[in-house]
Amino acid sequence: DTGVSQDPRHKITKRGQNVTFRCDPISEHNRLYWYRQTLGQGPEFLTYFQNEAQLEKSRLLSDRFSAERPKGSFSTLEIQRTEQGDSAMYLCASSWRTANYGYTFGSGTRLTVV
């Protein structure tokens, strides 16, 4: 297992289009997280899953955002009707149940809405 994988690495989309990102966590990790990072800022928490259950969602996650983790393996993050303000790096991370070993982040998906 080579770590957390995210696809695509880059996405350019027109305003109003829908986009979907995929994250494949480390296979032994049962927790999966999505964060958003804009230029020059620290990441902001969006949501997290324990196995297939979505346990917490940030207020930042508007109705246009939805995340799933079917079967507790990979996860998808969909943004509907994209806006220019959605332009950011979307980071996925995974961890063991206790997170004593920290969180492993993927390389991220950079979204540009034009």
Place this chain on the structure above:
Amino acid sequence: ELKVEQNPLFLSMQEGKNYTIYCNYSTTSDRLYWYRQDPGKSLESLFVLLSNGAVKQEGRLMASLDTKARLSTLHITAAVHDLSATYFCAVEKDSNYQLIWGAGTKLIIKP
């Protein structure tokens, strides 16, 4: 509300010098993490600090945690150019695995 503040936000230093980055947080937490991020790249885990008084060292970097003071430090010894990056601290909120992040310290080390 948990807030995390780092300082300085920008640091330019010469190779061979020592310096410390500070991370203060506003409410009780026993878990603090340090990450490194290179431009356009993802976050690389540096240290996981899980208890009061924890100290960890890796190469020229040493991190410590004082939960009573709600303060963590990242100390750089005899800096080298390869350590140039942005360093983030993150604190776990209410043990629910949500990380609250500092704004990052952009470190530039001049040869």
